[in-house]
Amino acid sequence: MSWTSFDTWIVVAGALCAVACALPGCFLVLRRMSMMGDAISHAVLPGLAAAFMITGSRTSLAMFIGAAAVGVLTALFTQWISRFGNVDRGAAMGIVFTTLFAIGLLMIRRAAGRVDLDPGCVLYGAIELTPLDTVALGPLEVPRVVVVMGMVLLLNLAMVGLLFKELRLSAFDPGLSDTLGFSSRLLHYLLMTVVAVTTVAAFEAVGSIIVIAMLIVPAGAALLLTHRLVPMLLIACGVAAVSSLMGHWLAIEVPSWFGMEATNSSGMMAVAAGLLFGMAWLFGREGGLVARLGRGARVSKEIDRAPRHGTEREESRPLP
Amino acid sequence: MWWNRTFVPLLLALLTLPCAASDGGFGWVDVVLLRTHNTWVVVLSTAVLGVASGAVGSFLLLRKRSLMGDALSHATLPGIGIAFAVMTAAGGDAKSLPGLLLGATVSGVLGLLVMLGIGRTTRLRDDVAMGLVLSVFFGLGVAVLGMVQRLPDAAGLESFIYGKPASIVLDDFRWIVALAVIVTVVSILLFKEFKLLCFDDGFASSQGWPVLALDILLLGMVTAVTVIGLQAVGLILIIAFLITPPAAARFWTDHLPTMAFLSALIGGVSGWLGASISALTPDLPAGGVIVVVAAAVFLVSMFCAPARGVLGRWLRHARLRHKIGRQHLLRGAYEILEADQSRPGAPDNHAFPRAELQGKRTWTPHELGRILRREARRGHIEDLPGSRLRLTEEGFGEAARITRNHRLWEMYLVTHADIAPSHVDRDADMVEHVLEAELVQRLEAALRKQGAWVPQPRSPHRI
Numbered sequence: 001m002s003w004t005s006f007d008t009w010i011v012v013a014g015a016l017c018a019v020a021c022a023l024p025g026c027f028l029v030l031r032r033m034s035m036m037g038d039a040i041s042h043a044v045l046p047g048l049a050a051a052f053m054i055t056g057s058r059t060s061l062a063m064f065i066g067a068a069a070v071g072v073l074t075a076l077f078t079q080w081i082s083r084f085g086n087v088d089r090g091a092a093m094g095i096v097f098t099t100l101f102a103i104g105l106l107m108i109r110r111a112a113g114r115v116d117l118d119p120g121c122v123l124y125g126a127i128e129l130t131p132l133d134t135v136a137l138g139p140l141e142v143p144r145v146v147v148v149m150g151m152v153l154l155l156n157l158a159m160v161g162l163l164f165k166e167l168r169l170s171a172f173d174p175g176l177s178d179t180l181g182f183s184s185r186l187l188h189y190l191l192m193t194v195v196a197v198t199t200v201a202a203f204e205a206v207g208s209i210i211v212i213a214m215l216i217v218p219a220g221a222a223l224l225l226t227h228r229l230v231p232m233l234l235i236a237c238g239v240a241a242v243s244s245l246m247g248h249w250l251a252i253e254v255p256s257w258f259g260m261e262a263t264n265s266s267g268m269m270a271v272a273a274g275l276l277f278g279m280a281w282l283f284g285r286e287g288g289l290v291a292r293l294g295r296g297a298r299v300s301k302e303i304d305r306a307p308r309h310g311t312e313r314e315e316s317r318p319l320p
Numbered sequence: 321m322w323w324n325r326t327f328v329p330l331l332l333a334l335l336t337l338p339c340a341a342s343d344g345g346f347g348w349v350d351v352v353l354l355r356t357h358n359t360w361v362v363v364l365s366t367a368v369l370g371v372a373s374g375a376v377g378s379f380l381l382l383r384k385r386s387l388m389g390d391a392l393s394h395a396t397l398p399g400i401g402i403a404f405a406v407m408t409a410a411g412g413d414a415k416s417l418p419g420l421l422l423g424a425t426v427s428g429v430l431g432l433l434v435m436l437g438i439g440r441t442t443r444l445r446d447d448v449a450m451g452l453v454l455s456v457f458f459g460l461g462v463a464v465l466g467m468v469q470r471l472p473d474a475a476g477l478e479s480f481i482y483g484k485p486a487s488i489v490l491d492d493f494r495w496i497v498a499l500a501v502i503v504t505v506v507s508i509l510l511f512k513e514f515k516l517l518c519f520d521d522g523f524a525s526s527q528g529w530p531v532l533a534l535d536i537l538l539l540g541m542v543t544a545v546t547v548i549g550l551q552a553v554g555l556i557l558i559i560a561f562l563i564t565p566p567a568a569a570r571f572w573t574d575h576l577p578t579m580a581f582l583s584a585l586i587g588g589v590s591g592w593l594g595a596s597i598s599a600l601t602p603d604l605p606a607g608g609v610i611v612v613v614a615a616a617v618f619l620v621s622m623f624c625a626p627a628r629g630v631l632g633r634w635l636r637h638a639r640l641r642h643k644i645g646r647q648h649l650l651r652g653a654y655e656i657l658e659a660d661q662s663r664p665g666a667p668d669n670h671a672f673p674r675a676e677l678q679g680k681r682t683w684t685p686h687e688l689g690r691i692l693r694r695e696a697r698r699g700h701i702e703d704l705p706g707s708r709l710r711l712t713e714e715g716f717g718e719a720a721r722i723t724r725n726h727r728l729w730e731m732y733l734v735t736h737a738d739i740a741p742s743h744v745d746r747d748a749d750m751v752e753h754v755l756e757a758e759l760v761q762r763l764e765a766a767l768r769k770q771g772a773w774v775p776q777p778r779s780p781h782r783i
Contacts, residue, residue, distance in 0.1 A: 029444075034451035035387050042556070084630050085622045090447065091386035091567045095618060098560035102611035105556075109603050209462055213455035220448045255467045258405075264466035270459025277452060281442065289441060 009131040009143050011248050014210065014269050016149035017202045018240035021214035023156045024194050026229075026236050029219040030171040035090065036075065036192065037215035039097035040199050041208035043074040045104025053111055064200055071196025074100060075189065130206070145206070152201045159194055160233070163187070168229055206266050213270035214240050221273075221280040224288070239276050247272035362599065365496045366553060366591035366610060372500035373545045373558065374565040374587025375507050378580040379538055381566040382518035384446075388539060389562035391435065391450040392428050393546040393555045397461025399427025400550075405468045417492065421547050428543040431457050436535065499548045503541050507580070514538060515576055557607040560614055561587055568618040571625035590614035645691040650700065650719035651726060652680035653711055671710040731763045 021037070028034055044067035051066025074096055082092040130145040137147060160167065166187055170177035174184035195215070202211045222235035247269025252262045282289050373389075380386050403423025407416065431453045438449040507514065516524040517534050525531040542562065549558035569583035594610030601609075626632045656676050657667040678688055692709070695701045700715030711719055 029448055032445050032447050034445075034447040035390070035454075038390065038451060038454060081622070085571070086628060087567055087570070087622075088381065088384050088386060090384060091381055091563050094386050094390060094559060094563035095567055095615065098556055098563065098611050099615040101556050102560070102608040102615075105605060105608040106612065109605050109608070207462075209455065209459050212451070213459055216448060216451035216455060220444055220452055223444060223448075224442055251463065251466075254463075258467070260467050261470065263463045267459040267462030267464075267466060270455050271463060274452070274456030274459070277456070281438070292441070 006131050007248060007252075009146065010265060011245050013130045013143060013145045013149060014206060014244035014248060014265065015241040016146060016153050017206050017210055018214040018218070018244045018269065018273075019237045020149055020153040020156050020198050021202065021211050022218040022236040022240035023153075023160050023233065024191060024198060025215035026219040026222065026233050027167055027171050027191055028195065028215055029223060030229075031188075031191075033089075034216045034220075035093055036078075036195060037199060038212045039078070039093045040071040040074050040192075040196050041203055041211055043097040043100035043104075044068075044070050044196075044200055044203075045101050046070055046107055047104075049104050049107040049111070053107070063204070067200040068193075068196050070100065071200060072189070072193050075192035075196070079188075148201055152198055156194060156198060159190070163190075167191070209270050210266045213273050214243075217270070217273040217277050218243070221277040224277075224280045224284045239273065239280075243273035243276055244269050246275070361490055361493045362606065363592055363595040365493045366595040366606065367588045368497055368500045368591075369545070369549050369553065369558075370561055370565065370587030370589070370591030370610075371584040372503045372587075373549065373561040374569075374583040374585070375504055375580050376538070376541050376545055377562040377566040377587075378569065378576070378583045379507075379514050379518055380542060380562060381570065382576070383538075385450075386563045386567070387447070387450050388435075389542055389546060390559045391454040392431060392539070392543050393550060393558055394454045394461070395431025395457035396424035396428040396543075396547055396550060397458055398464050399423035399425070399430075399461075401461055401464030401468050402427070405464070405471070408468070408471050417495070421495075424547040424550065425543060427457065427461075428547060429540065432536070432539050432543060436532070436539075496548055499544055503545060504584075506537075506541060510534070510537070511577070511580075518576075553610070554607045557611055560611040561591070564611070564614040564618050565590065568614070568621040571621040571628045573627055586614070586617050590617060642694065645687075646695060646698075646700070647722050647726075648681055648683075649677070649688075649691050649695055650711070650715065651723050652677050653701070653709070653715075654719040654723045655680065657711075669711055669713070669716045671704050671708045674707045674709050677709060727767055728760065728763050731766055732759075 025034075025037070028036055047066035047068070047070030048063050050070075051062040054066075055062040074093075077096045078089065078093045081087050081095065082089045085092070087095075130143050133144045134141045135144050135147060136142075166177070166182045169180070170182060170184040170187045177184045177187070199208065199211045202208075218236035218239035219232070221239050222232040225235055226232050248265045250272055251265040251268035254268070255261060255263050280288070283291070285291060377386070377389070380388055400420050400423055403420050406423075407413065407419050412419070435449045435453045438444055438452065439446055444452075513524075513529060513534055516527075516529065517531065517538065521531050521535075524534075545562070546558050549561065553561070565587035566579070566583040568586050569579045572582055573579050590613040591610055594613040595606045597613070598604045598606035598609040621629065623630050624632075653672070654667070656672050657669065660670070660672070661667040674688075674692075678685065683691070692701065692703070695715070696703060699712055700718060701709055701711055704710055
């Protein structure tokens with residue numbers, strides 16, 4: 001296999017996306033809203049379609065605004081349905097995003113003559129093509145996606161950095177956060193906005209599958225490895241970045257085992273993140289399966305070795 | 321429950337009204353009544369699928385695992401791709417439906433086991449497990465499809481994601497019906513066990529039920545519905561089928577069998593109506609229309625269902641607020657009359673300034689005005705010139721009754737508060753109906769000693 005600057009840019013773009021998602025993802029996981037990324041990335045379809053129908057062009061900005069707006073609406077509708085209708089939040093999310101997705105499909109199909117939108121492209125993305133679309137950044141020719149995702153990453157870093165203690169407080173104890181005057185609902189919507197913006201910015205470039213995976217998997221892996229928030233954020237970012245590199249390598253390498261050409265990198269990045277999660281699950285220091293089995297074996301050995309006079313005395317004592 | 325008997329037929333009638341009313345439209349009736357030869361397979365399959373997934377979805381909803389269907393349906397994708405590749409390599413019919421479905425089932429079950437494994441051996445919550453399985457399996461599926469799509473004959477594999485209801489053929493229909501019947505029969509046979517699983521799995525396992533096996537069976541049925549539905553209606557629609565009808569049915573009833581039945585009914589009707597609409601309109605894909613129809617039923621249920629709907633709850637809330645307002649007003653008026661009374665005993669009814677009532681509680685003038693208007697309409701209080709108020713004969717009797725009741729309750733809570741006051745509805749019933757006569761007498765004696773005694777109200781009418 002030959003590694004070119006092309007591959008480097010793909011990995012960089014993927015890593016920027018992944019890290020940008022992993023940061024808000026940690027808070028989503030802590031707030032038990034992991035599925036929000038999935039919901040938002042499906043639900044933005046009508047936003048894209050509407051933006052296209054209104055402006056008549058596929059300029060990124062209109063699409064971006066439309067999609068991000070619908071993304072925030074998804075969070076809003078979910079909240080309303082689960083609060084006013086007293087519906088389980090997961091179910092509310094499912095209803096909202098399937099309905100929005102269906103509406104988007106209908107809009108696209110109705111305007112099929114005029115709209116050239118491929119729903120599949122939204123899901124898979126085309127990370128392989130990112131290095132082709134470049135902008136000049138000083139002396140350097142940098143892919144546009146890298147610039148965009150770099151900006152989104154900076155935005156997310158800024159949010160986590162500036163609102164760190166508020167986010168932490170409202171993630172672990174929304175009640176306390178409210179009584180101290182940091183509205184947990186406001187923070188919730190802020191987080192949702194950031195997730196929507198990240199999702200939309202990322203999937204145009206690299207496909208929503210990376211977004212969904214990177215919002216959840218690195219944070220989940222990190223949560224298996226640590227009990228503290230700052231290490232969790234760092235580990236999640238590390239896992240995200242590594243899985244981008246590993247995923248692209250897998251996408252080139254694995255198909256060659258079967259004599260096929262390289263496959264979709266974004267799918268493989270999700271798989272790589274899953275593999276890293278699996279390693280954390282197996283070999284985690286405290287909760288890992290191996291550690292758990294070892295501990296179990298040690299304990300039963302200790303019990304075997306322990307002097308048995310307790311039970312012997314029990315047996316030999318004469319009945320009263 | 322009365323509303324089930326009243327509203328369920330009403331709902332059905334409303335939903336079927338369009339086809340009965342539009343006998344002028346020639347194609348409409350034919351399609352809805354399945355007379356058109358080409359569409360009856362499509363319409364019936366989606367309806368049957370709606371019934372099966374609606375029934376299974378009820379258990380998922382109550383187990384708070386609605387999105388499990390989402391995760392499982394995504395998890396089937398790698399299986400489809402791998403099955404396709406294997407069948408191509410073996411030189412068989414690469415797109416034979418049973419083979420693809422087998423692949424989908426295997427990877428779906430694998431995803432399910434990973435999900436349950438994460439839930440049982442780590443401290444991650446269900447939502448993380450679902451999202452993880454969903455994204456990793458779907459990523460793998462995308463990668464596998466990316467690999468196999470260069471094989472000959474791979475076109476159309478992606479229709480598994482969006483579904484092509486219009487392309488359902490008789491053979492698929494047989495599969496769908498067979499599976500739907502199996503799923504429905506299993507749900508009915510194991511109804512008691514699933515119910516226990518949904519409401520109290522800890523109790524179920526302490527009673528010796530194989531909770532894990534039941535869980536796997538339930539989710540296995542979800543996988544089966546998902547897999548068979550994928551081909552017919554696509555990934556997104558099958559998720560909607562598993563979530564929306566049960567959530568809509570939940571608004572109408574608190575009774576699980578009724579809910580499962582209603583949910584199956586809503587699923588079936590949405591599938592049937594949506595597929596009909598789509599068959600009649602050019603370029604409206606059935607999958608999308610069905611989801612939108614189901615969502616419309618959900619919205620109507622959410623607002624209009626009397627049991628748990630938004631409007632019903634709002635109405636009950638408003639009624640309670642009015643009642644509390646009335647009680648506060650009348651008791652406030654009675655206490656003013658009492659304070660004007662120099663000698664002990666029942667006060668007599670006379671006019672008093674409105675400002676005095678205003679000072680009784682922390683209500684705004686606007687609020688007080690609203691309550692006063694309402695009570696004037698009920699004939700409990702009358703406005704006199706000079707912004708004075710007077711209780712009517714009936715209002716005075718009611719005020720005395722409310723005050724007496726309130727004081728008895730207060731006394732009861734003060735002296736016998738250890739008898740779980742939260743278990744007694746403090747203002748819904750007369751105190752005599754809740755407590756024993758002897759206890760009421762003791763409370764009355766205690767009140768008399770304190771001089772806060774309100775005698776039995778005079779009857780407002782001649783006996």
